[in-house]
Amino acid sequence: xxxxxxxxxxxxxxxxxxxxxxxxxxxxxxxxxxxxxxxxxxxxxxxxxxxxxxxxxxxxxxxxxxxxxxxxxxxxxxxxxxxxxxxxxxxxxxxxxxxxxxxxxxxxxxxxxxxxxxxxxxxxxxxxxxxxxxxxxxxxxxxxxxxxxxxxxxxxxxxxxxxxxxxxxxxxxxxxxxxxxxxxxxxxxxxxxxxxxxxxxxxxxxxxxxxxxxxxxxxxxxxxxxxxxxxxxxxxxxxxxxxxxxxxxxxxxxxxxxxxxxxxxxxxxxxxxxxxxxxxxxxxxxxxxxxxxxxxxxxxxxxxxxxxxxxxxxxxxxxxxxxxxxxxxxxxxxxxxxxxxxxxxxxxxxxxxxxxxxxxxxxxxxxx
Amino acid sequence: xxxxxxxxxxxxxxxxxxxxxxxxxxxxxxxxxxxxxxxxxxxxxxxxxxxxxxxxxxxxxxxxxxxxxxxxxxxxxxxxxxxxxxxxxxxxxxxxxxxxxxxxxxxxxxxxxxxxxxxxxxxxxxxxxxxxxxxxxxxxxxxxxxxxxxxxxxxxxxxxxxxxxxxxxxxxxxxxxxxxxxxxxxxxxxxxxxxxxxxxxxxxxxxxxxxxxxxxxxxxxxxxxxxxxxxxxxxxxxxxxxxxxxxxxxxxxxxxxxxxxxxxxxxxxxxxxxxxxxxxxxxxxxxxxxxxxxxxxxxxxxxxxxxxxxxxxxxxxxxxxxxxxxxxxxxxxxxxxxxxxxxxxxxxxxxxxxxxxxxxxxxxxxxxxxxxxxxxxxxxxxxxxxxxxxxxxxxxxxxxxxxxx
Numbered sequence: 001x002x003x004x005x006x007x008x009x010x011x012x013x014x015x016x017x018x019x020x021x022x023x024x025x026x027x028x029x030x031x032x033x034x035x036x037x038x039x040x041x042x043x044x045x046x047x048x049x050x051x052x053x054x055x056x057x058x059x060x061x062x063x064x065x066x067x068x069x070x071x072x073x074x075x076x077x078x079x080x081x082x083x084x085x086x087x088x089x090x091x092x093x094x095x096x097x098x099x100x101x102x103x104x105x106x107x108x109x110x111x112x113x114x115x116x117x118x119x120x121x122x123x124x125x126x127x128x129x130x131x132x133x134x135x136x137x138x139x140x141x142x143x144x145x146x147x148x149x150x151x152x153x154x155x156x157x158x159x160x161x162x163x164x165x166x167x168x169x170x171x172x173x174x175x176x177x178x179x180x181x182x183x184x185x186x187x188x189x190x191x192x193x194x195x196x197x198x199x200x201x202x203x204x205x206x207x208x209x210x211x212x213x214x215x216x217x218x219x220x221x222x223x224x225x226x227x228x229x230x231x232x233x234x235x236x237x238x239x240x241x242x243x244x245x246x247x248x249x250x251x252x253x254x255x256x257x258x259x260x261x262x263x264x265x266x267x268x269x270x271x272x273x274x275x276x277x278x279x280x281x282x283x284x285x286x287x288x289x290x291x292x293x294x295x296x297x298x299x300x301x302x303x304x305x306x307x308x309x310x311x312x313x314x315x316x317x318x319x320x321x322x323x324x325x326x327x328x329x330x331x332x333x334x335x336x337x338x339x340x341x342x343x344x345x346x347x348x349x350x351x352x353x354x355x356x357x358x359x360x361x362x363x364x365x366x367x368x
Numbered sequence: 369x370x371x372x373x374x375x376x377x378x379x380x381x382x383x384x385x386x387x388x389x390x391x392x393x394x395x396x397x398x399x400x401x402x403x404x405x406x407x408x409x410x411x412x413x414x415x416x417x418x419x420x421x422x423x424x425x426x427x428x429x430x431x432x433x434x435x436x437x438x439x440x441x442x443x444x445x446x447x448x449x450x451x452x453x454x455x456x457x458x459x460x461x462x463x464x465x466x467x468x469x470x471x472x473x474x475x476x477x478x479x480x481x482x483x484x485x486x487x488x489x490x491x492x493x494x495x496x497x498x499x500x501x502x503x504x505x506x507x508x509x510x511x512x513x514x515x516x517x518x519x520x521x522x523x524x525x526x527x528x529x530x531x532x533x534x535x536x537x538x539x540x541x542x543x544x545x546x547x548x549x550x551x552x553x554x555x556x557x558x559x560x561x562x563x564x565x566x567x568x569x570x571x572x573x574x575x576x577x578x579x580x581x582x583x584x585x586x587x588x589x590x591x592x593x594x595x596x597x598x599x600x601x602x603x604x605x606x607x608x609x610x611x612x613x614x615x616x617x618x619x620x621x622x623x624x625x626x627x628x629x630x631x632x633x634x635x636x637x638x639x640x641x642x643x644x645x646x647x648x649x650x651x652x653x654x655x656x657x658x659x660x661x662x663x664x665x666x667x668x669x670x671x672x673x674x675x676x677x678x679x680x681x682x683x684x685x686x687x688x689x690x691x692x693x694x695x696x697x698x699x700x701x702x703x704x705x706x707x708x709x710x711x712x713x714x715x716x717x718x719x720x721x722x723x724x725x726x727x728x729x730x731x732x733x734x735x736x737x738x739x740x741x742x743x744x745x746x747x748x749x750x751x752x753x754x755x756x757x758x759x760x761x762x763x764x765x766x767x768x769x770x771x772x773x
Contacts, residue, residue: 011567016574058592060590067579067644068601079612082615159412163413170405178757181760182753189705189724193727211419243419252768304610306708323611330614346611
């Protein structure tokens with residue numbers, strides 16, 4: 001154990017010193033190779049100064065650019081390419097990975113059997129027709145992701161807003177906010193264990209150790225295997241992410257609420273507005289922009305949600321989502337083509353948010 | 369929640385107090401139901417806190433109690449139905465005053481259990497109160513006391529090949545213990561995983577903050593062609609899903625590593641991966657902060673003949689400490705809590721597995737052993753919680769800078 005710790009400290013030191021050596025060394029080399037002194041002509045000095053100024057930004061930027069290029073830019077294009085190749089990434093297969101996932105749009109709303117239940121015979125071949133309606137698990141995951149996208153950001157934002165508003169009105173608001181914010185520090189896997197314990201099941205008649213079943217039994221109900229009940233189980237997984245993200249929404253929205261000018265609120269009160277009118281008529285419109293930012297941030301997190309599903313149900317009982325499905329196809333089934341196609345679907349879902357972000361950044365930069 | 373303090377500090381009351389003389393009715397009308405506010409907020413805070421509290425309390429409970437009663441009853445006595453080990457073999461009997469006797473204790477010596485009822489079979493475990501004497505199918509009469517002591521007597525020698533067991537219902541006084549922690553630490557390799565997590569998270573945090581700081585300075589204060597495009601590109605990369613990168617980067621790692629004849633997975637791979645994935649946010653936040661530093665400072669430094677490198681290391685870095693701290697906390701928590709990147713780029717063998725991976729492992733292997741799971745989970749969230757509670761201010765500041773801008 002001590003060996004492991006010492007080894008860890010050693011490699012940590014080497015890695016960190018390596019990066020420091022690069023920045024310091026590269027600058028030193030630049031300063032030395034383009035050094036100037038009084039014996040040089042003015043032209044030489046000016047030229048060397050110019051060259052140094054031109055080169056130095058790239059020394060600063062090089063590691064970041066290299067890492068961004070290798071870890072984020074290249075993968076986007078490579079994933080796109082792999083999604084058009086077979087399971088090992090060797091042979092070009094066109095759109096067949098997407099066809100596997102989505103099926104043939106013409107077949108989506110057709111049935112392979114007629115009204116009596118008999119198979120429909122293809123006139124051209126004389127064989128029963130085979131429909132390609134896509135992979136059912138893929139569709140189920142997509143559907144689940146849509147449900148996650150609707151439910152998690154709305155609930156987290158709504159709860160966050162309510163808590164932010166209420167916490168500003170009581171003397172223990174600071175403590176309340178810290179406690180609601182705390183789950184943000186907990187890993188998705190840790191949260192999964194915490195909530196598996198809440199949903200734990202013991203046979204009827206024995207004492208329940210899970211909070212949810214204990215409540216159900218206390219109110220006279222039957223204990224349930226919650227994670228085995230289709231649709232409800234997905235909702236129970238979403239609650240975990242809501243639990244984590246509400247703190248985020250609360251912190252951001254609380255700061256935005258503080259930013260509303262006190263005079264505006266006072267003026268409304270003098271005009272006789274009640275608290276409900278102030279909340280919906282003044283506070284919400286004033287912080288609408290922030291609400292949108294919170295909403296989109298949580299949306300991106302939801303699209304990438306993997307750990308919670310992986311740790312809680314691993315997608316069983318109809319809880320599969322795209323990110324976990326992608327992991328399964330890639331690393332369990334070893335099919336990089338289908339895995340990449342699913343990754344591209346996730347990417348496409350993020351794209352509108354990316355474009356919106358770029359627009360805002362451009363406006364802020366005042367250029368381009 | 370004491371009401372007097374509440375009213376004293378109530379801003380609404382203070383704001384409206386001048387009006388109160390003139391328009392008392394109105395003042396009373398727009399004061400919200402204070403008690404309702406307290407109750408709703410208290411209810412929500414309880415909802416957000418109880419799951420974690422349950423985990424923490426459960427992790428220090430007696431493993432047997434934890435398995436059969438809810439953590440909210442942990443201060444109450446719990447009841448447990450169990451079966452004793454087999455009674456001794458027939459030749460253990462001693463002859464006392466003409467009868468054959470076997471003595472012993474059903475519970476062993478470490479126990480805080482008290483026997484309430486017992487019986488010769490599982491179905492009769494509730495039939496006889498402690499202290500009663502019953503007849504056993506194997507022969508003889510047995511008396512079991514509340515503390516587990518039993519006396520088994522027979523006028524004739526005991527004759528059985530398989531010793532019987534006694535079923536009982538025992539009550540257990542509440543007991544708190546750290547044994548769950550020692551079990552999960554030593555027997556399940558959580559200690560190793562803890563060091564692995566630190567080995568991943570600390571360098572990856574330092575490297576990414578360092579790389580981001582240099583890049584952010586260049587994007588904020590150095591002039592070069594294409595600067596704006598790089599800024600926009602960083603914003604665009606903020607939302608690229610991690611899932612995109614897994615396959616291509618793993619292939620790339622494997623190819624590069626095979627040139628050098630080393631495995632493609634490992635600490636170096638995971639550091640670089642975490643640095644790469646965390647860079648957009650880190651660069652974005654730091655650049656936003658550095659752009660806001662006063663221009664005069666930069667210019668006077670340049671006047672004094674300082675190079676950009678000197679300006680950066682001696683002036684900008686010290687001034688940016690709050691922002692650097694925010695980013696470092698962010699990165700650290702994100703890396704410490706990550707599962708996917710570590711799973712893909714480091715693997716799940718014992719030698720490398722990080723805490724989150726180990727926890728998933730435990731969930732799979734010991735899905736119902738809540739004593740191990742609760743202790744393991746608490747160990748894994750301990751470091752983030754310490755970081756969170758001690759550095760919450762920086763964490764919040766980082767969040768605000770990242771999303772409101």
